[in-house]
Amino acid sequence: MDKIRVGMVGYKFMGKAHSNAYRALPMFFPDSIKPEMKAICGRDPEGLEKARVQFGWESSETDWKKLVARDDIDLIDINAPSDAHKEIALAAAAAGKHLFCEKPLALTLKDSREMLEAAEKAGVKHMVGFNYRFAPAVQLAKKLVEDGRIGKVYHFRSVFLQDWIIDPNFPLVWRLQKEIAGSGSHGDLGAHLIDMARFLVGEFNEVMGMSETFIKERPIASAMTGLSAKGSADAPRGEVTVDDATLFMTRFENGALGSFEATRFAAGHRCTNSFEINGSKGSIKFDFERMNELQVYFTDDAEDVQGFRRVLATDPAHAYMDAWWPAGHTIGYEHTFTHEIHELMQAFAEDRQPVPNFVDGVKCQEVLEAVERSIEERRWVSINELA
Ligand code: SOE
Numbered sequence: 001m002d003k004i005r006v007g008m009v010g011y012k013f014m015g016k017a018h019s020n021a022y023r024a025l026p027m028f029f030p031d032s033i034k035p036e037m038k039a040i041c042g043r044d045p046e047g048l049e050k051a052r053v054q055f056g057w058e059s060s061e062t063d064w065k066k067l068v069a070r071d072d073i074d075l076i077d078i079n080a081p082s083d084a085h086k087e088i089a090l091a092a093a094a095a096g097k098h099l100f101c102e103k104p105l106a107l108t109l110k111d112s113r114e115m116l117e118a119a120e121k122a123g124v125k126h127m128v129g130f131n132y133r134f135a136p137a138v139q140l141a142k143k144l145v146e147d148g149r150i151g152k153v154y155h156f157r158s159v160f161l162q163d164w165i166i167d168p169n170f171p172l173v174w175r176l177q178k179e180i181a182g183s184g185s186h187g188d189l190g191a192h193l194i195d196m197a198r199f200l201v202g203e204f205n206e207v208m209g210m211s212e213t214f215i216k217e218r219p220i221a222s223a224m225t226g227l228s229a230k231g232s233a234d235a236p237r238g239e240v241t242v243d244d245a246t247l248f249m250t251r252f253e254n255g256a257l258g259s260f261e262a263t264r265f266a267a268g269h270r271c272t273n274s275f276e277i278n279g280s281k282g283s284i285k286f287d288f289e290r291m292n293e294l295q296v297y298f299t300d301d302a303e304d305v306q307g308f309r310r311v312l313a314t315d316p317a318h319a320y321m322d323a324w325w326p327a328g329h330t331i332g333y334e335h336t337f338t339h340e341i342h343e344l345m346q347a348f349a350e351d352r353q354p355v356p357n358f359v360d361g362v363k364c365q366e367v368l369e370a371v372e373r374s375i376e377e378r379r380w381v382s383i384n385e386l387a
Helices: 013-028 045-055 064-069 082-094 109-122 136-146 185-200 333-349 358-377
Strands: 003-009 034-041 059-061 075-078 098-102 126-129 153-161 204-212 217-219 237-239 245-252 257-263 272-279 282-287 293-298 309-312
Touching: 003 013, 003 064, 013 034, 013 045, 013 333, 034 045, 034 064, 034 333, 045 059, 059 064, 064 082, 075 082, 082 098, 082 109, 098 109, 098 358, 109 126, 109 358, 126 333, 126 358, 136 185, 136 272, 136 282, 136 293, 153 185, 185 204, 185 245, 185 257, 185 272, 185 358, 204 358, 245 358
Parallel strands: 003 034, 003 075, 034 059, 075 098, 098 126, 153 257
Antiparallel strands: 153 272, 204 245, 217 237, 245 257, 272 282, 282 293, 293 309
Protein backbone atom coordinates (compact mmCIF):
# COMPACT_ATOMS: atom_id res chain seq x y z
CA MET A 1 0.00 0.00 0.00
CA ASP A 2 1.57 3.30 -1.01
CA LYS A 3 -1.33 5.72 -0.68
CA ILE A 4 -4.55 6.35 1.26
CA ARG A 5 -7.30 8.26 -0.53
CA VAL A 6 -8.86 10.81 1.83
CA GLY A 7 -12.31 12.41 1.88
CA MET A 8 -12.61 15.21 4.43
CA VAL A 9 -15.81 16.65 5.94
CA GLY A 10 -15.37 20.25 7.18
CA TYR A 11 -13.16 22.98 5.80
CA LYS A 12 -12.85 25.64 8.46
CA PHE A 13 -10.24 25.77 11.26
CA MET A 14 -9.55 22.04 11.63
CA GLY A 15 -10.15 21.46 7.92
CA LYS A 16 -7.30 23.84 7.18
CA ALA A 17 -5.06 22.27 9.82
CA HIS A 18 -5.68 18.74 8.49
CA SER A 19 -5.28 19.81 4.84
CA ASN A 20 -1.94 21.42 5.64
CA ALA A 21 -0.81 18.20 7.35
CA TYR A 22 -1.81 16.01 4.39
CA ARG A 23 0.16 18.29 2.09
CA ALA A 24 3.25 18.55 4.29
CA LEU A 25 3.54 14.84 5.07
CA PRO A 26 5.03 13.59 1.76
CA MET A 27 7.48 16.45 1.62
CA PHE A 28 8.92 15.94 5.12
CA PHE A 29 8.20 12.25 5.66
CA PRO A 30 8.87 10.83 2.17
CA ASP A 31 8.89 7.24 3.44
CA SER A 32 5.36 7.52 4.78
CA ILE A 33 2.29 6.23 2.97
CA LYS A 34 0.98 9.19 0.99
CA PRO A 35 -2.44 10.62 1.83
CA GLU A 36 -4.14 11.53 -1.43
CA MET A 37 -6.40 14.57 -1.04
CA LYS A 38 -9.34 13.22 -3.04
CA ALA A 39 -12.38 15.21 -1.92
CA ILE A 40 -13.37 17.92 0.51
CA CYS A 41 -16.96 18.26 1.73
CA GLY A 42 -19.01 21.14 3.14
CA ARG A 43 -22.46 22.67 2.85
CA ASP A 44 -21.78 26.06 1.33
CA PRO A 45 -20.70 25.55 -2.32
CA GLU A 46 -18.95 28.89 -2.61
CA GLY A 47 -16.88 28.60 0.58
CA LEU A 48 -16.17 24.98 -0.22
CA GLU A 49 -14.80 25.69 -3.69
CA LYS A 50 -12.59 28.42 -2.30
CA ALA A 51 -11.23 26.00 0.31
CA ARG A 52 -10.82 23.21 -2.26
CA VAL A 53 -8.59 25.38 -4.43
CA GLN A 54 -6.74 27.00 -1.53
CA PHE A 55 -6.04 23.75 0.33
CA GLY A 56 -5.38 21.65 -2.78
CA TRP A 57 -8.15 19.03 -2.86
CA GLU A 58 -8.90 17.21 -6.12
CA SER A 59 -12.72 17.42 -5.95
CA SER A 60 -15.60 18.37 -3.65
CA GLU A 61 -19.00 17.20 -2.41
CA THR A 62 -21.71 19.27 -0.73
CA ASP A 63 -23.39 16.17 0.74
CA TRP A 64 -21.31 13.99 3.08
CA LYS A 65 -23.48 10.97 2.18
CA LYS A 66 -22.17 11.20 -1.38
CA LEU A 67 -18.64 11.49 -0.08
CA VAL A 68 -19.03 8.39 2.05
CA ALA A 69 -20.52 6.46 -0.89
CA ARG A 70 -17.60 7.18 -3.23
CA ASP A 71 -15.52 4.13 -4.07
CA ASP A 72 -12.36 6.14 -4.72
CA ILE A 73 -12.05 7.05 -1.01
CA ASP A 74 -10.44 4.93 1.76
CA LEU A 75 -10.50 7.26 4.76
CA ILE A 76 -13.11 9.73 5.98
CA ASP A 77 -11.71 12.63 7.99
CA ILE A 78 -14.44 14.21 10.14
CA ASN A 79 -13.78 17.72 11.36
CA ALA A 80 -17.32 19.11 11.07
CA PRO A 81 -18.95 20.44 14.30
CA SER A 82 -19.28 17.78 17.00
CA ASP A 83 -23.01 17.03 16.51
CA ALA A 84 -22.21 15.65 13.03
CA HIS A 85 -19.46 13.25 14.12
CA LYS A 86 -21.58 10.24 15.01
CA GLU A 87 -23.86 10.08 12.00
CA ILE A 88 -20.99 10.50 9.56
CA ALA A 89 -18.75 8.02 11.40
CA LEU A 90 -21.45 5.33 11.53
CA ALA A 91 -22.25 5.71 7.82
CA ALA A 92 -18.58 5.78 6.86
CA ALA A 93 -17.80 2.69 8.93
CA ALA A 94 -20.76 0.87 7.39
CA ALA A 95 -19.32 1.73 3.97
CA GLY A 96 -16.00 0.21 5.05
CA LYS A 97 -14.13 3.50 5.28
CA HIS A 98 -11.37 4.13 7.80
CA LEU A 99 -12.06 6.97 10.23
CA PHE A 100 -10.20 9.99 11.51
CA CYS A 101 -12.39 12.15 13.78
CA GLU A 102 -11.71 15.41 15.61
CA LYS A 103 -12.21 15.65 19.38
CA PRO A 104 -14.35 15.43 21.38
CA LEU A 105 -15.35 12.20 19.66
CA ALA A 106 -19.08 12.71 20.22
CA LEU A 107 -21.71 14.70 22.10
CA THR A 108 -22.17 11.98 24.71
CA LEU A 109 -20.45 8.90 26.09
CA LYS A 110 -23.22 6.73 24.66
CA ASP A 111 -22.64 8.13 21.17
CA SER A 112 -18.89 7.72 21.41
CA ARG A 113 -19.35 4.09 22.42
CA GLU A 114 -21.59 3.53 19.40
CA MET A 115 -18.92 5.01 17.18
CA LEU A 116 -16.24 2.73 18.61
CA GLU A 117 -18.50 -0.28 18.26
CA ALA A 118 -19.30 0.58 14.63
CA ALA A 119 -15.62 1.02 13.78
CA GLU A 120 -14.70 -2.27 15.45
CA LYS A 121 -17.55 -4.13 13.78
CA ALA A 122 -16.50 -2.79 10.38
CA GLY A 123 -12.88 -3.71 11.07
CA VAL A 124 -11.64 -0.29 10.01
CA LYS A 125 -8.90 1.88 11.45
CA HIS A 126 -10.01 4.70 13.72
CA MET A 127 -8.19 7.71 15.10
CA VAL A 128 -9.24 10.65 17.28
CA GLY A 129 -7.61 14.08 16.93
CA PHE A 130 -5.76 14.75 20.15
CA ASN A 131 -3.00 16.61 18.35
CA TYR A 132 -1.09 17.97 21.36
CA ARG A 133 0.30 14.50 22.09
CA PHE A 134 2.36 14.96 18.96
CA ALA A 135 4.43 17.95 20.06
CA PRO A 136 8.00 16.61 20.33
CA ALA A 137 8.35 18.18 23.80
CA VAL A 138 5.27 16.23 24.95
CA GLN A 139 6.70 13.04 23.46
CA LEU A 140 9.84 13.74 25.46
CA ALA A 141 7.77 14.18 28.62
CA LYS A 142 6.19 10.79 27.93
CA LYS A 143 9.62 9.19 27.49
CA LEU A 144 10.93 10.70 30.73
CA VAL A 145 7.91 9.41 32.66
CA GLU A 146 8.10 5.96 31.06
CA ASP A 147 11.83 5.66 31.63
CA GLY A 148 11.26 6.43 35.30
CA ARG A 149 13.35 9.62 35.15
CA ILE A 150 10.96 11.51 37.43
CA GLY A 151 10.16 8.48 39.54
CA LYS A 152 6.73 7.78 40.99
CA VAL A 153 4.22 10.37 39.80
CA TYR A 154 2.47 12.27 42.59
CA HIS A 155 0.86 15.23 40.81
CA PHE A 156 -0.53 16.18 37.40
CA ARG A 157 -1.52 19.85 37.38
CA SER A 158 -3.03 21.23 34.19
CA VAL A 159 -4.76 24.25 32.71
CA PHE A 160 -6.12 25.09 29.28
CA LEU A 161 -6.76 28.83 29.26
CA GLN A 162 -8.26 30.93 26.48
CA ASP A 163 -10.03 34.30 26.36
CA TRP A 164 -11.82 34.51 23.01
CA ILE A 165 -15.36 34.81 24.46
CA ILE A 166 -14.61 37.20 27.30
CA ASP A 167 -16.51 40.01 25.52
CA PRO A 168 -20.20 39.62 26.54
CA ASN A 169 -21.14 40.63 22.99
CA PHE A 170 -19.16 37.81 21.42
CA PRO A 171 -21.87 35.94 19.49
CA LEU A 172 -23.57 32.66 20.27
CA VAL A 173 -21.43 30.53 17.91
CA TRP A 174 -21.90 26.75 17.63
CA ARG A 175 -19.22 26.08 20.25
CA LEU A 176 -21.56 27.77 22.79
CA GLN A 177 -24.57 25.59 21.96
CA LYS A 178 -24.89 22.29 23.80
CA GLU A 179 -26.86 20.51 21.07
CA ILE A 180 -24.03 21.15 18.59
CA ALA A 181 -20.90 21.17 20.78
CA GLY A 182 -21.89 18.79 23.62
CA SER A 183 -20.25 21.07 26.19
CA GLY A 184 -18.18 24.27 26.30
CA SER A 185 -14.66 24.67 27.65
CA HIS A 186 -15.00 21.23 29.20
CA GLY A 187 -15.26 19.23 25.95
CA ASP A 188 -13.31 21.64 23.79
CA LEU A 189 -10.30 22.29 26.03
CA GLY A 190 -10.71 19.95 29.01
CA ALA A 191 -10.81 17.01 26.58
CA HIS A 192 -7.22 17.83 25.54
CA LEU A 193 -6.12 17.96 29.18
CA ILE A 194 -7.80 14.65 29.95
CA ASP A 195 -6.12 13.01 26.99
CA MET A 196 -2.77 14.45 27.99
CA ALA A 197 -3.21 13.13 31.53
CA ARG A 198 -4.15 9.67 30.30
CA PHE A 199 -1.16 9.71 27.93
CA LEU A 200 1.34 10.79 30.58
CA VAL A 201 0.01 9.52 33.90
CA GLY A 202 -2.65 6.85 33.35
CA GLU A 203 -6.32 6.13 33.88
CA PHE A 204 -8.66 8.21 36.02
CA ASN A 205 -10.29 6.67 39.06
CA GLU A 206 -12.66 9.34 40.39
CA VAL A 207 -13.46 13.00 39.76
CA MET A 208 -15.06 15.99 41.43
CA GLY A 209 -15.84 19.14 39.47
CA MET A 210 -17.38 22.58 39.30
CA SER A 211 -18.35 24.78 36.36
CA GLU A 212 -19.84 28.15 35.52
CA THR A 213 -21.45 29.96 32.63
CA PHE A 214 -20.51 33.57 33.31
CA ILE A 215 -22.35 35.14 30.37
CA LYS A 216 -25.75 33.49 30.12
CA GLU A 217 -27.05 35.17 26.94
CA ARG A 218 -25.26 36.35 23.81
CA PRO A 219 -26.10 37.90 20.43
CA ILE A 220 -27.47 35.25 18.10
CA ALA A 221 -25.04 34.33 15.30
CA SER A 222 -24.82 31.96 12.40
CA ALA A 223 -24.13 28.52 13.81
CA MET A 224 -21.07 28.16 11.61
CA THR A 225 -19.19 31.25 12.77
CA GLY A 226 -15.80 30.57 14.34
CA LEU A 227 -13.41 31.91 16.96
CA SER A 228 -12.97 35.30 15.32
CA ALA A 229 -16.72 36.04 15.01
CA LYS A 230 -17.94 39.54 15.82
CA GLY A 231 -21.15 40.25 17.74
CA SER A 232 -23.28 43.33 18.05
CA ALA A 233 -24.68 44.73 21.31
CA ASP A 234 -28.12 45.35 19.77
CA ALA A 235 -28.64 41.95 18.11
CA PRO A 236 -31.30 39.68 19.65
CA ARG A 237 -29.85 37.40 22.31
CA GLY A 238 -30.04 33.67 22.83
CA GLU A 239 -29.15 31.42 25.76
CA VAL A 240 -25.62 30.05 26.20
CA THR A 241 -26.16 26.37 26.97
CA VAL A 242 -22.60 25.27 27.73
CA ASP A 243 -20.02 25.92 30.45
CA ASP A 244 -17.67 28.89 30.11
CA ALA A 245 -15.26 27.29 32.58
CA THR A 246 -14.96 23.85 34.17
CA LEU A 247 -12.55 22.84 36.89
CA PHE A 248 -12.09 19.41 38.41
CA MET A 249 -9.88 17.25 40.56
CA THR A 250 -9.06 13.61 40.12
CA ARG A 251 -7.44 10.67 41.78
CA PHE A 252 -5.68 8.49 39.19
CA GLU A 253 -5.71 4.71 39.40
CA ASN A 254 -1.99 4.75 40.21
CA GLY A 255 -2.60 6.98 43.24
CA ALA A 256 -1.44 10.28 41.70
CA LEU A 257 -3.59 13.39 42.19
CA GLY A 258 -4.64 15.65 39.32
CA SER A 259 -6.15 19.08 38.84
CA PHE A 260 -7.71 20.47 35.67
CA GLU A 261 -8.93 23.92 34.69
CA ALA A 262 -10.47 24.68 31.29
CA THR A 263 -11.72 28.19 30.66
CA ARG A 264 -12.37 30.68 27.90
CA PHE A 265 -12.37 33.54 30.41
CA ALA A 266 -8.68 33.84 31.25
CA ALA A 267 -7.90 37.35 29.97
CA GLY A 268 -4.56 37.51 28.21
CA HIS A 269 -4.34 33.75 27.66
CA ARG A 270 -4.85 32.86 24.01
CA CYS A 271 -3.93 29.18 24.10
CA THR A 272 -2.21 28.31 27.38
CA ASN A 273 -2.35 24.53 27.32
CA SER A 274 -0.01 23.69 30.13
CA PHE A 275 0.80 20.94 32.59
CA GLU A 276 3.23 20.12 35.36
CA ILE A 277 4.07 16.66 36.62
CA ASN A 278 5.79 16.14 39.96
CA GLY A 279 7.37 12.81 40.75
CA SER A 280 9.58 11.31 43.45
CA LYS A 281 12.73 11.98 41.39
CA GLY A 282 11.86 15.17 39.55
CA SER A 283 9.37 17.37 37.74
CA ILE A 284 8.35 18.24 34.18
CA LYS A 285 6.64 21.42 32.96
CA PHE A 286 5.13 22.15 29.53
CA ASP A 287 3.31 25.17 28.14
CA PHE A 288 2.01 25.00 24.59
CA GLU A 289 2.69 28.70 24.08
CA ARG A 290 6.37 27.67 24.28
CA MET A 291 5.77 24.31 22.68
CA ASN A 292 9.34 23.60 21.66
CA GLU A 293 10.49 23.62 25.27
CA LEU A 294 10.24 21.25 28.19
CA GLN A 295 11.27 22.32 31.68
CA VAL A 296 12.77 19.46 33.64
CA TYR A 297 14.08 19.11 37.16
CA PHE A 298 15.90 16.05 38.49
CA THR A 299 16.47 15.55 42.22
CA ASP A 300 19.75 13.76 41.52
CA ASP A 301 21.38 16.77 39.84
CA ALA A 302 24.43 17.96 41.78
CA GLU A 303 23.42 20.12 44.73
CA ASP A 304 25.05 23.27 43.38
CA VAL A 305 23.20 23.17 40.04
CA GLN A 306 19.78 22.07 41.28
CA GLY A 307 16.92 23.79 39.49
CA PHE A 308 14.63 23.56 36.48
CA ARG A 309 16.45 23.37 33.17
CA ARG A 310 15.00 24.23 29.78
CA VAL A 311 15.34 21.51 27.16
CA LEU A 312 14.74 22.65 23.61
CA ALA A 313 13.08 19.59 22.08
CA THR A 314 14.27 20.30 18.56
CA ASP A 315 17.21 17.93 18.15
CA PRO A 316 17.24 14.79 15.99
CA ALA A 317 17.06 12.92 19.33
CA HIS A 318 13.52 14.23 19.78
CA ALA A 319 10.46 12.61 18.23
CA TYR A 320 9.82 13.63 14.60
CA MET A 321 12.50 16.33 14.61
CA ASP A 322 14.94 14.66 12.24
CA ALA A 323 12.27 15.04 9.55
CA TRP A 324 12.20 18.84 9.84
CA TRP A 325 15.06 21.28 10.20
CA PRO A 326 18.59 21.27 11.63
CA ALA A 327 18.76 21.18 15.46
CA GLY A 328 17.43 24.28 17.20
CA HIS A 329 15.09 25.31 14.38
CA THR A 330 11.71 25.38 16.07
CA ILE A 331 8.34 24.08 14.87
CA GLY A 332 4.70 25.17 15.50
CA TYR A 333 1.07 24.22 16.05
CA GLU A 334 0.57 22.91 12.51
CA HIS A 335 3.36 20.37 12.94
CA THR A 336 1.39 18.57 15.64
CA PHE A 337 -1.18 17.72 12.95
CA THR A 338 1.47 16.55 10.49
CA HIS A 339 2.81 14.20 13.15
CA GLU A 340 -0.72 13.02 13.90
CA ILE A 341 -1.29 12.17 10.22
CA HIS A 342 2.13 10.49 10.18
CA GLU A 343 0.97 8.22 13.02
CA LEU A 344 -2.23 7.48 11.10
CA MET A 345 -0.29 6.53 7.97
CA GLN A 346 2.16 4.43 10.05
CA ALA A 347 -0.82 2.50 11.39
CA PHE A 348 -1.75 1.60 7.81
CA ALA A 349 1.83 0.64 7.01
CA GLU A 350 2.07 -1.57 10.10
CA ASP A 351 -1.52 -2.79 9.93
CA ARG A 352 -2.41 -1.77 13.51
CA GLN A 353 -4.74 0.76 15.08
CA PRO A 354 -3.37 4.30 15.27
CA VAL A 355 -2.96 5.88 18.69
CA PRO A 356 -4.92 7.75 19.99
CA ASN A 357 -7.94 5.95 18.57
CA PHE A 358 -11.66 5.73 19.35
CA VAL A 359 -10.90 3.76 22.52
CA ASP A 360 -9.05 6.85 23.77
CA GLY A 361 -11.92 9.00 22.53
CA VAL A 362 -14.37 6.93 24.60
CA LYS A 363 -12.13 6.96 27.69
CA CYS A 364 -11.90 10.74 27.45
CA GLN A 365 -15.66 10.96 27.09
CA GLU A 366 -16.07 8.82 30.25
CA VAL A 367 -14.09 11.37 32.22
CA LEU A 368 -15.94 14.32 30.64
CA GLU A 369 -19.25 12.75 31.57
CA ALA A 370 -18.17 11.70 35.07
CA VAL A 371 -17.19 15.33 35.73
CA GLU A 372 -20.57 16.54 34.44
CA ARG A 373 -22.36 14.08 36.73
CA SER A 374 -20.22 15.18 39.65
CA ILE A 375 -21.14 18.83 39.00
CA GLU A 376 -24.84 18.03 38.69
CA GLU A 377 -24.94 15.87 41.80
CA ARG A 378 -22.32 17.83 43.78
CA ARG A 379 -20.29 14.76 44.73
CA TRP A 380 -17.25 12.62 43.81
CA VAL A 381 -18.02 10.32 40.88
CA SER A 382 -16.08 7.14 40.21
CA ILE A 383 -15.34 6.40 36.53
CA ASN A 384 -16.67 2.87 37.15
CA GLU A 385 -20.16 4.31 37.66
CA LEU A 386 -20.29 4.97 33.93
CA ALA A 387 -19.34 1.44 32.93
C1 SOE B 1 -10.84 26.51 20.35
O1 SOE B 1 -11.09 26.60 21.68
C2 SOE B 1 -9.72 25.53 20.01
O2 SOE B 1 -9.43 25.68 18.67
C3 SOE B 1 -10.07 24.08 20.26
O3 SOE B 1 -11.24 23.71 19.57
C4 SOE B 1 -8.92 23.21 19.89
O4 SOE B 1 -9.21 21.86 20.11
C5 SOE B 1 -7.71 23.65 20.68
O5 SOE B 1 -6.63 22.92 20.27
C6 SOE B 1 -7.42 25.09 20.51
O6 SOE B 1 -8.56 25.85 20.76
